[in-house]
Amino acid sequence: METIFHLEEIKPGIPSVVTIGVFDGVHVGHQAIMRIVRADSVELGARSVAVTFNRNPIEVVRSGSKIRYITTLRQKLELIAEQGIDATLVLPAERWLLDMPAEDFVSKILCDKLSTIQVVVGKNFVFGKDRTGNADLLRQMGAKRGFEVVAVSPIRLDDILVSSTAIRNLLSAGKVEKANVLLGHPFVLEGKVVPGKGVGRSIGFPTANIEPAANQVIPARGVYAVSVNLGNNKYNGVLNIGRCPTISDKTKRESIEVHLIGFSGDLYGQCLEVAFHHRLRDEECFPDIEGLRQQIIRDIEVARGLVE
Numbered sequence: 001m002e003t004i005f006h007l008e009e010i011k012p013g014i015p016s017v018v019t020i021g022v023f024d025g026v027h028v029g030h031q032a033i034m035r036i037v038r039a040d041s042v043e044l045g046a047r048s049v050a051v052t053f054n055r056n057p058i059e060v061v062r063s064g065s066k067i068r069y070i071t072t073l074r075q076k077l078e079l080i081a082e083q084g085i086d087a088t089l090v091l092p093a094e095r096w097l098l099d100m101p102a103e104d105f106v107s108k109i110l111c112d113k114l115s116t117i118q119v120v121v122g123k124n125f126v127f128g129k130d131r132t133g134n135a136d137l138l139r140q141m142g143a144k145r146g147f148e149v150v151a152v153s154p155i156r157l158d159d160i161l162v163s164s165t166a167i168r169n170l171l172s173a174g175k176v177e178k179a180n181v182l183l184g185h186p187f188v189l190e191g192k193v194v195p196g197k198g199v200g201r202s203i204g205f206p207t208a209n210i211e212p213a214a215n216q217v218i219p220a221r222g223v224y225a226v227s228v229n230l231g232n233n234k235y236n237g238v239l240n241i242g243r244c245p246t247i248s249d250k251t252k253r254e255s256i257e258v259h260l261i262g263f264s265g266d267l268y269g270q271c272l273e274v275a276f277h278h279r280l281r282d283e284e285c286f287p288d289i290e291g292l293r294q295q296i297i298r299d300i301e302v303a304r305g306l307v308e
Contacts, residue, residue, distance in 0.1 A: 019120045188275050228260055
C-alpha cells in the first residue's frame, strides 16, 4: 500500500474510489466500507484510497479534549493495508484543514487532487468546518463534479452499535473479548520494554515492564491472556495491569507487565505489540508471595490453553 503524507505527493489524474474517516481501530464497520471501496475500485478500473488523519480532529476542534487511541498511526496504516487498499492519504489534523468549508474539501482534495469517481462513507459521516458536510452534501456535489456516493449503514453486533467510542469504552472496562468482536481482530497494545524492579524474576516468572505508546487506550486493571510475536516466534503470555498490591505499597504507580511463556532472553529497549485475547481475573492482593506464585502458575496454565 502506498502511504501519502503530503498533498503534493499525490499522482494526479488517477481515478479513485475513496473513503474518508479517522478509522481508529479499523473495526468491522470500517472493514465493511473498505471492502466496498476495494471491490468497486476493481470494477471501475480505479485505485482504492483511504483518506484519514494523523490524529483525531476532535483533539483540535475541542480544545483540551484528550482522545485515547485504539491503534497507533502505524498500526492503523497496517490494518488498512490488510484490507487491500491501494493508497492511504494521511492528512494533518490542523486548523487550516479543519476550518476548510466542506465544499472546498470536496473540490480541492477529493476532486482536484484524487480525481474521485466514487466516495464510500458511513451514513452518519460528517466533515468540513463546523461538521457541515455529510452524505447529502457529497451527493449534491457529486452530481455536479461527476462522482457517485455510497452511504453504508452502521453495523450492530451483540446489541452494540459498532464504533470506535464503543470499543474504547469496552476496553476501559476490561471487556477485551467483546471489544475484539467489534474490532474483528485482537486489540494490540504497543509499547517499549523499560527496566522494572525485577520482582517477577525473583519469584520465578520474569516479566517485561511495558511503557505504552502515547495516548493509547489501556484496558482496565486485571490479568489477561495475551500473545506477542517476536521475530518468527509467537509466545503466549500473562499480562498484569495494576499496582501489584501483594509486593508493592499503595503508592506504586500503575504498571503493565507481561510474562511470556517459554521465553528466555533480554527484551529491554524492544518495542512489543501485545495482543489481548481474554481477561482472566481481577488484580488481587494475596496474603503472601507464595500465594501469588501459585496463582501465577494457574494463570499461565489457563492462558496456555486459551490463546491459539
